[in-house]
Amino acid sequence: MFRRIAARCFAAVIMGVTLPPVAVWADVAVSVTWLRHAEAPRPVLSNLDPIPQDRGRAGAELALRDNQTTGRFLGQTYELTVVEVAPDDDLLPAARAALAQSPYLVLDAPTASQLSIADLAEAQGAILFNASSGDTALRADSCRANLLHTMPSDAMKADALMQFARKKRWENLALIEGAAPQDAAWSQALRASAAKFGMSLKGEKQWLFDADMRRNAAQEVPLFTQDLPKHDLLLISDVANDFARYIAYNTWEPRPVAGSEGLMPVAWAPVVEQWGAAQLHSRFHDLAGRDMTPHDYAAWAAIRALGEAVTRTNAGDADTLRAFLLSDAFELAGFKGRPLSFRPWNGQLRQPIPLVTRAALVAQAPLEGYLHARTELDTLGLDQPESGCTRFEQE
Amino acid sequence: MTRFDLRTLAFLAAPALAVSLSPVAADELWVTNEKDDTISVIDIETMEVTRTIDTGERPRGITFSKDYSVVYICASDSDTVQVMDPATGKILHDLPSGEDPEQFVLHPDDRHLYIANEDDAITTVVDTQTRSVVAQIDVGIEPEGMAVSPDGKIVITTSETTNMAHWIDTEKQELFANTLVDSRPRHAEFVKDGTELWVSAEIGGTITVFDVATQAEKAKIEFEVQGVHPDRVQPVGFEMTNDDTHAFVALGPSNHVAVVNAQTYEVEDYILVGRRVWHMDFNADRSLVFTTNGVSGDVTVIDVARREAIKSIKVGRFPWGAAFRPTP
Numbered sequence: 001m002f003r004r005i006a007a008r009c010f011a012a013v014i015m016g017v018t019l020p021p022v023a024v025w026a027d028v029a030v031s032v033t034w035l036r037h038a039e040a041p042r043p044v045l046s047n048l049d050p051i052p053q054d055r056g057r058a059g060a061e062l063a064l065r066d067n068q069t070t071g072r073f074l075g076q077t078y079e080l081t082v083v084e085v086a087p088d089d090d091l092l093p094a095a096r097a098a099l100a101q102s103p104y105l106v107l108d109a110p111t112a113s114q115l116s117i118a119d120l121a122e123a124q125g126a127i128l129f130n131a132s133s134g135d136t137a138l139r140a141d142s143c144r145a146n147l148l149h150t151m152p153s154d155a156m157k158a159d160a161l162m163q164f165a166r167k168k169r170w171e172n173l174a175l176i177e178g179a180a181p182q183d184a185a186w187s188q189a190l191r192a193s194a195a196k197f198g199m200s201l202k203g204e205k206q207w208l209f210d211a212d213m214r215r216n217a218a219q220e221v222p223l224f225t226q227d228l229p230k231h232d233l234l235l236i237s238d239v240a241n242d243f244a245r246y247i248a249y250n251t252w253e254p255r256p257v258a259g260s261e262g263l264m265p266v267a268w269a270p271v272v273e274q275w276g277a278a279q280l281h282s283r284f285h286d287l288a289g290r291d292m293t294p295h296d297y298a299a300w301a302a303i304r305a306l307g308e309a310v311t312r313t314n315a316g317d318a319d320t321l322r323a324f325l326l327s328d329a330f331e332l333a334g335f336k337g338r339p340l341s342f343r344p345w346n347g348q349l350r351q352p353i354p355l356v357t358r359a360a361l362v363a364q365a366p367l368e369g370y371l372h373a374r375t376e377l378d379t380l381g382l383d384q385p386e387s388g389c390t391r392f393e394q395e
Numbered sequence: 396m397t398r399f400d401l402r403t404l405a406f407l408a409a410p411a412l413a414v415s416l417s418p419v420a421a422d423e424l425w426v427t428n429e430k431d432d433t434i435s436v437i438d439i440e441t442m443e444v445t446r447t448i449d450t451g452e453r454p455r456g457i458t459f460s461k462d463y464s465v466v467y468i469c470a471s472d473s474d475t476v477q478v479m480d481p482a483t484g485k486i487l488h489d490l491p492s493g494e495d496p497e498q499f500v501l502h503p504d505d506r507h508l509y510i511a512n513e514d515d516a517i518t519t520v521v522d523t524q525t526r527s528v529v530a531q532i533d534v535g536i537e538p539e540g541m542a543v544s545p546d547g548k549i550v551i552t553t554s555e556t557t558n559m560a561h562w563i564d565t566e567k568q569e570l571f572a573n574t575l576v577d578s579r580p581r582h583a584e585f586v587k588d589g590t591e592l593w594v595s596a597e598i599g600g601t602i603t604v605f606d607v608a609t610q611a612e613k614a615k616i617e618f619e620v621q622g623v624h625p626d627r628v629q630p631v632g633f634e635m636t637n638d639d640t641h642a643f644v645a646l647g648p649s650n651h652v653a654v655v656n657a658q659t660y661e662v663e664d665y666i667l668v669g670r671r672v673w674h675m676d677f678n679a680d681r682s683l684v685f686t687t688n689g690v691s692g693d694v695t696v697i698d699v700a701r702r703e704a705i706k707s708i709k710v711g712r713f714p715w716g717a718a719f720r721p722t723p
Binding site for chain 1: 495513514516535536537555556557558559561570573575578579597598599600624626627648
C-alpha cells in the first residue's frame, strides 16, 4: 500500500507543474557515461556466436533515445558519452574524467574494475550501474552503496533454473564444469541454488579437453558422460560457450542439458516476445541491426531507470535520483510483464528471468507457486537476510 | 474446429439460410485474432461464432464506420489499415496508415482515422475518403491508446514507453499538452460527455482520470484482486456502461474484469474471465459485455446487471480487439 501512496505523491507533484497545457518544467539536463573496460575475449572453438563490437553500447544508445523522446515533452535533455578502455590500459584516469563530467556511469567491466571505480573518492555520491557482471559477491559482502546492478546476479539466474528443475521434478543433477574462472563462479552459483531448492547434485566433472569438439564430440562426449551418476538434468557451466554447444545429443544417457546451453536462464533473449518485448526488439534492430543481448538489456535498463527517475522527480541531481530509484515509488516497465524495481538492501534490479532455448521461451521465473512475503521476484537471488550487504543500510 | 471447416460450413449453409433465416439475422460482435490473422464474428443471439474472416497480418484495432457500412482493421504487421465490407467480408481497399498501426480511433466526422504507429512514435491522420495521409504527429515511444472527444476537438494518443497522454488539437493537427501517467499506458477514453479523460496504465496498475478542461489529474483508480499479486493486476482496455455510470476494466494477466463506479472511482466488483483479458465491447442495449482473452483464446460474456460471467466462446488465437455490429 505504501508504494501506491508514495507513487501518488510524486504524481501530484508532477501534476502541479503540468497544469498549464504545455509542460513548462525546470530544464533538467542529464549526462550519462557508458564506460567499458574491455576484457580480452576468450578463444572459443566455434565462431557461430561472435560477440558484437557494440554489445552493451547499443542498448545504452537505445535507452538514450527513449529518454530523449520523453524528455522532449518535458524540457529534459539527455546525453550519452561512450568511453572504451582497452584491457591493458589504465582504467581509473578514464573513470575520474567521466565522473568529473557526470555522476552517472553505466559500467561494462569486470568485477575488480567496477570495485576500483566505485571506491574512487570522485565516485562517492555518484550512481554507478553494473550492466555486465553477474558476480554474486557484488550483491553481497563486496557490495558498494554507489553501485546498482541492472544485470541479474548469477544467483538470480541459477535460482530461476532450479525453480524450473524443481517444478519438473528433475531433482537429480549432474554438472560439467569448464576450466575458466568464470565457469567456476557460475558452477558455484548453481551449487548454492541447488542446495537452496533442495535439489541433489549427484556428480560433477571438469571439462579439460583441448581437442576440437567440432570434429569428435560424438566420440568423446558419450565416454566422458558415461560415468556420471544417475541424473535427470545435466548442467553445463561454460560461460563462454566453448564446449557446451557440443554436449547435447551426445551424452551417454539421453538427458536434457541446461545452464550454458540447452535451457538457459538469461537476462534477455530474442525469443522473449510477450509483454511488448517484440517492440523493444524491433526498435533495437532498427538501431543496431542485430539481436539484443543481455548486456544490451542491462545497459538499456540502467539508462531507462535513470530516465524514469528524472521524469518522475523532475530532478537531475544524484541524491534525489538515488533516493527515488531505491524507493517503493520507483517502477520500470522493462518488457518482462512486471514492474522492475531495485532491492534497497543491495541495489540489485528485481526482474523476472526468462528460461530460454535458442528457439523459444520455455518459462519465465519466478514460476507460479514460489511465494515470497514481499514479492515473488525476491525468490530469485539474494534476499535481504542472506545478502550480507550492509553498506546500503549505512547510507 | 479449423478455420477451413467453419468457412466450408458457412458456405454450404448459406443458400438454406438465405431462404429461411435471413429475417432473423442478429447483432454481431467482431473480434480480431492477433495470431491467426482472422476475425471471429459472434452472433450475439446464439453466442456462437458464425463466421471467420481472413485479414492482413496481426489484426488488432477494429472499428466500424458510423453507419456500419465498412469496418476498419489495423493489420499491424501488414503496415496497413484494411477497409472491409462487413456483409461480404471482402477487403475493399487498404488505407495508408504509417508503419505498424496498432490502434486507432474514428473521428466523429466519420471521415478521419487517427492511427497509433507503434514502431515509429507517430500518430498518423488519414482521410478515409481521399485515402491519403493528412498529417503525422510526433508522439512518445510506442503509441497505443487512442481516444477522441465527443466534439471531435481533441484526440489522445498514449505512449507506452514514454508514459504519457499526448493531447492533439484536431484543428491544427498538433500537440497542445502532454501529461504523465503511470507506467505503460494502454487505453484512453473520454467519458461523461467529454469532461473527463481516463487513461489506463498496465504496469503502473492504475487508471488516471483527467479533467479535460484543464488537463489536470482529478483522480487515480487503483485495483486489488484478492489472491493476485499487485504486479499482475494490469489494467488495459475498458468501456463505459450506459450513462457512463460504471466502467468495465480489463485487468490483463490477473484474469479479472473490474467494475468501477465512475462517480466515486471506487472498484465495486471483480469478475473472473479468461486469461490475459485485453479489450471488450457491449451489445446494443449494453446489458452484455464481451471481453477478449488473449492467452486462453476465447471471449467471455458478462451479464452487466448481474456482474457475472455467463459464457465463454472459443475464438481464434490471441483475440485482441472487439467491436459491436448491429443487425444490418
